[in-house]
Amino acid sequence: MNIKDYGWNDFFETQWKETAERIMFPGRIIADFGQQLKVMTDSGELTVGRPLQKEGNSLQLAVGDWVGLETVQGADTLVRFVLTRKTKFSRAAAGIEVKEQIVAANADTVFIIQSLNRDFNMKRLERYMIAAWDSGAVPVVVLTKADCCGDTADKLGMVYGTAPGVEVHAISSVTGQGIEDIRKYLLPGKTVALLGSSGVGKSTLVNTLAGEEILKTQSIREDDSRGRHTTTHRELVLLPGGGLILDTPGMRTLSLWDSDTGMDIMFRDIEELVLKCRFHDCKHRDEPGCAVREALETEKLEKKRWDSWLKLQKEIAFMESKKDGKQRLQEKQWGRQLSKYQKNFAKGKF
C-alpha cells in the first residue's frame, strides 16, 4: 500500500518537488539580537525573525542551534524547528519567572574564563564548572591577564584542586602567553563557547585568536576592576583556522537551572559520603552514624567544601520545587541524553 493507491499522481508529485522538497534547509544561528537572529546557511547569511513563543511552547532558540528553515514564496525565511542539541549550557533566567535560559548551544568545549586579577573567585568557578559539566560539553578553565598578576602559580594550584581532571590554562592577550596552547580546542567544525563575568577578556580573546579586531572590547572600571558589559549579544565567529568561537555577554550571576551530573562530578566525594550515613534521610546534624560529621571532625572533608555543597543543593532543590511538570520532564529527558554522552566521554569515545 502506498499513497498512489489513494490518488497521489504526477500532478501532485510535481507540486511536491517544486515546493516541499526545497523549502526546508538547515542553518546555524550565529547571532542573537533578540527579535532578530542571524543564521548561516549554505547560501550565505540570513536575518530571520525569532519565532513567537506561544504559551507552553518550548521552542527556545540560542546561538549555536541548528534550525530547519523555510522560505515562504516571495517573502521571509522562517524558522520551522530546532534540531536536537548535542550540548546546551543553561542557567536559570534572571527575574521572577522560573525559566531556563540557554546561553550556548552545541558547543563542544566551554572555556570558563576568569581573570587573574580581582575577578578570580573559586566559588564562582565551582558554579560554572557544575553548569559546564551539565551542559554535556567539556569544560576547560582559562585564566586571563597573566601579564598583570604575580601569583599565577598559586591560583593555578587552587583551580587544579577544585576541578580535578580539567585542563587549566593561564593566558595573556597582551604578551601572547598560552594562546598557542588553547588553539588546540579550536579545530575545524568544533565550537568553543566563552563564558565568564564582564571584563575578563572574552571578546579580546576572540580578537587575539582571529588576528584582527572583530569584536568590540572596552577597559574595565578603575575603581572596582569590574567590566562594563561591553558585549550585548551572543555571537558565533568562524576563525581563519576553521574553529568556531562563541562569545557571550558577561554574566552577573550564574544561577543553576538543573544539576545532577555536574554536582556528581564536582562533589563525588561528598555524594559518596552521604550514601554512607546510617540513615538514608540523614540531615547530617547530630544523627548517630553520620559519615559526613565524622569526615568533618577528622578533617577528611573540608568545611568550606561541605558548606558549598549544602548551599548548592539547597539552591537546586528550590529551583526544582518551582518548576512545573513539563519542565521537569524535559530535564529528565536531557539528563538521560547527557548520561549516555558522559559515559562515552569517560570511555574516551568522544
Ligand SMILES: Nc1nc2c(ncn2[C@@H]2O[C@H](COP(=O)(O)OP(=O)(O)OP(=O)(O)O)[C@@H](O)[C@H]2O)c(=O)[nH]1
Ligand atoms: N592586561 C591585560 N588586559 C586584558 C587582557 N585581555 C583583555 N584585557 C583587557 O580587559 C578589558 C576587557 O576586555 P573585554 O574583552 O572587553 O572583556 P569581555 O570579557 O569581553 O567583557 P564583556 O563583553 O563586558 O563581557 C579590555 O580593556 C582588554 O584590553 C590580557 O590578557 N591582559
Ligand SMILES: [Mg+2]
Ligand atoms: Mg565582550
Ligand SMILES: [Zn+2]
Ligand atoms: Zn549524615
